[in-house]
Amino acid sequence: MPMTAPRKEKKVLKADPEWELLPHQVHQLRQSAQPLLLLDVRHEVEWELGKIDGAMLIPLDNLAQRLEELLHWRRKRVVVYCRSGVRSLRATELLRENGFEMVHSMAGGILAWGTLIDPSVAWW
Secondary structure, three states: OOOOOOOOOOOOOOOOOOOEEOHHHHHHHHHOOOOEEEEEOOOHHHHHHOOOOOOEEOOHHHHHHHHHHHHHHOOOEEEEEOOOOHHHHHHHHHHHHOOOOEEEEEOOHHHHHHHHOOOOOOOO
16 A cells, blocks of 8 residues: 555634634725724834735834824724734733724734735745
8 A cells, every 4th residue: 555645734723703803804804995904013123024015013012102103093993913913912902901992913913914815925
């Protein structure tokens, strides 16, 4: 009997719908007419290596001090992303604690975005 290579299992990206949106959901929101702020909370050096077009950069370390820049978005849709989804969950919690009503983290971060939505996005 010939030996066959083991099948590679596809990883399934999971999200907590209360706190996260999947990359394809974010992509759909971006294509809709709804106002949407895509907030990148990575460090500036990460941003310079690759970003999602139209996103705004406020590193997580500076977010609490820069909340007033986002006040316009307090009652509008905000999606936060980072490299893999950890920092963006912390940022989502911070924003919710400060009255932002429709904020979610993008599950999997820019790594998932580059893999599932836009392979041209460099994420190192």
